[in-house]
Amino acid sequence: MNNFFLQNTPLFHGIREEEIQAMMSCLGAREKHYQKDEVILRAGSPTAEIGLVESGSVNIVVNFYWGSSNIFGHVEKGQIFAENYASIPGQELLCDVVAAEECEILFLNMRQLSSTCSKACSFHNRLIQNLLSISAKKNLGLSSRMMHIAPKGIRDRLLSYLSEQALKNGSSHFLIPFDRQQLADYLGVDRSALSNELSKMQKDGLITYRKNEFTLNEKVRI
Secondary structure (H helix, E strand, O other), rough: OOHHHHHHOOOOOOOOHHHHHHOOOOOOOEEEEOOOEEEOOOOOOOOOOOOOOEEEEEEEEEOOOOOEEEEEEEOOOOOOOOOOHHHHOOOOOOOOOEOOOOOOEEEEEEEOOOOOOOOOOHHHHHHHHHHHHHHHHHHHHHHHHEEEEOOHHHHHHHHHHHHHHHHHHOOOEEEOOOHHHHHHHHOOOOOHHHHHHHHHHHOOOOOOOOOOOOOOOOOOOO
């Protein structure tokens, strides 16, 4: 267990290495290694633990009744997953958590994490504050996505998303964190239709782009 790495994750932000080491037994910590495409948590099953990605990354996969599936989210190294399900005893997952690549996961007991231990560790309170902050940021992210996918048309969804990215970056020129397929999945549209609409928007003078680098052009009527 790499306490120096954990110290630099959002969950353990502001907690020293020796404090992290001291709280591991309180949190019921355990590590597990997974191969690419291995299921970490399965839909229909409850979990009492949250997962923190120590290496590699994982996908949140929604499976449909007819056999198809869709990647709903991607969890990078240093980020956590399943905290909402673990917060509600017996709550069954609605999606699979799958290793996007070979990865190492640190599992922590949610009940022990979200309540102060018998030792009344001051750094345990900081851990709870960090968890609340992470959850709040995730909820804001979900709210943003709902806003972007509310319009029916692909162009309107793109305009909403790209406008937000420009605002976040403080510039009309920015990089987005998605490739084409990931952007299509995020906006809930077909990849080919998305690519066609991006080409039309560039032809209309709304945007200029190359791969995941975008520039929003001013003084163009939409």
